[in-house]
Amino acid sequence: MIDISVNNDDSGSGKDLIFFVGFMGCGKTTWGRKLAAHLQYSFVDLDHALEEKAGMSIADYFSSYGEHAFRKLESSVLKETLYPAKTVISTGGGVPCFFDNMEWMNAHGKTVYIKLSPKTLAGRLENSKTERPVLQGKKGDELVAFITAKLAEREGYYEQAEYIVNGIDLSVEGLQAELHV
Ligand SMILES: Nc1ncnc2c1ncn2[C@@H]1O[C@H](COP(=O)(O)OP(=O)(O)O)[C@@H](O)[C@H]1O
Ligand SMILES: O=C(O)C1=C[C@@H](OP(=O)(O)O)[C@@H](O)[C@H](O)C1
Numbered sequence: 561m562i563d564i565s566v567n568n569d570d571s572g573s574g575k576d577l578i579f580f581v582g583f584m585g586c587g588k589t590t591w592g593r594k595l596a597a598h599l600q601y602s603f604v605d606l607d608h609a610l611e612e613k614a615g616m617s618i619a620d621y622f623s624s625y626g627e628h629a630f631r632k633l634e635s636s637v638l639k640e641t642l643y644p645a646k647t648v649i650s651t652g653g654g655v656p657c658f659f660d661n662m663e664w665m666n667a668h669g670k671t672v673y674i675k676l677s678p679k680t681l682a683g684r685l686e687n688s689k690t691e692r693p694v695l696q697g698k699k700g701d702e703l704v705a706f707i708t709a710k711l712a713e714r715e716g717y718y719e720q721a722e723y724i725v726n727g728i729d730l731s732v733e734g735l736q737a738e739l740h741v
């Protein structure tokens with residue numbers, strides 16, 4: 561039998577999907593991939609899925625079509641991707657904060673918020689090679705101030721996750737125990 565999750569119904573909820581959420585730089589892509597390998601689950605990074613669907617990088621999509629179009633495409637990629645059973649999904653940092661995406665993820669799998677302070681996030685983002693157009697090249701104190709304000713806007717969504725984990729001392733064994741998988 562082929563495993564297909566059908567959009568907007570409950571068929572995904574029994575399929576062992578794990579969604580990582582949290583601010584840019586908290587480690588969703590890194591730890592999603594590691595946990596999937598450890599559990600022998602499939603792995604989907606929604607940013608990569610979106611780039612494939614759009615046929616261009618996120619930075620190019622933002623500059624060509626703007627953030628509003630990006631958020632609509634992001635939500636459709638979240639909901640229309642056919643996830644195999646047992647998949648870890650790393651979302652982009654804005655996903656939980658638009659439309660009913662957070663509710664949708666909670667209805668379709670386990671959700672995990674990787675929580676970190678603005679200062680730690682800023683340090684990681686300054687050393688990360690991934691392009692993040694939302695940050696507009698900010699660095700140093702300006703970056704910390706931006707993250708502090710943006711996280712205050714977004715954290716209420718992230719905290720709707722079923723599990724909240726400290727991003728400082730993550731391990732795949734710790735995640736596996738916490739999530740009971
Ligand atoms: N536990 C960790 N300790 C130190 N650096 C980390 C850790 N987890 C991730 N990173 C680094 O932080 C940066 C952002 O990680 P990434 O997985 O791309 O985050 P996200 O997908 O949440 O934006 C990357 O450069 C990554 O190597
Ligand atoms: O927080 C955001 O608004 C964004 C986060 C990015 O993903 P990461 O959280 O993996 O960096 C990516 O989706 C896009 O650049 C927008």
Ligand SMILES: [Mg+2]
Nearest residue numbers: 588589607650
């Ligand atoms: Mg990522």
